[in-house]
Amino acid sequence: MVRGEKAPRSNAAAVTNSVEEGIGHREIGCGLNELLDDATRECRECGLPMTPVAEERGRVTLECANRHRASLPVPSDTVSRERVRSWIARRGAQLHIQHERWEAEEEERRAMEGKEPRLIRARDRHRQTGQTAGMIREEAVNADGLWVGVVRTEPGRFSSWHHHGAHRSVIYVISGQVQVECGPGGKTTLQARPGDCVYLPPGEIHREGNGGLEESEIVVVRSGEGELVVNVAGPAA
Secondary structure, three states: OOOOOOOOOHHHHHHHHHHEEEOOOOOHHOOHHHHOOOEEEOOOOOOOEEEEHHHHHHHHEEEEOOOOEEEOOOOHHHHHHHHHHHHHHHHHHHHHHHHHHHHHHHHHHHHHOOOOOOOOOOOOOOOOOOOOOOOOOEEEEEOOOEEEEEEEEEOOEOOOOOEEEOOEEEEEEOOOOOEEEOOOHOOOOEOOOOOOOOEEEOOOOEEEEEOOOOOOEEEEEOOOOOOOOEEOOOOOO
């Protein structure tokens, strides 16, 4: 061997290094793309465990506590596939319990709202309530069988046919012209102007319109239980 040249590696050393390099690559790369024996994996972003939360079109979605997500093919072997689906079922049960708790908290919140005086400003109203095409409803109060809100209708627009279930409704016109069609066949027409009130008994199928040139605005008070808005095809003749 000429002085200054490196000694050649033995075949055994080459094989050993190759194996070590292969193991290192698997730990850093491919291993992170596979599920562990318990159908989880480590999150690349934060290192927390990721568990299966959904399965769709041959792929499984995993999520960690920090809401980082990853998508992998569904395992081909039966045992791993069943473990994935067990995690997903467990997640569904947890979400069901969570929604039940949210609903209970919302009912408690509404019950408390009905027992304490409070100020509801215009910005506090929301549209997370039954809607009918042609109008915009904003809820202000919904507690203990009482619903109060504001409804706006554009000029020349009519709502679709609907009723308010077991609720009695009173409409007070703030601005604009309000036309209510009701009764058998929808042939009864009530014309209301600012300052007027309209009463609708439970189950009365009707539609409201604005025949004026400006947007109409009304305050609606309803008393009763059950569905607030039931949209229908139209009144019976």
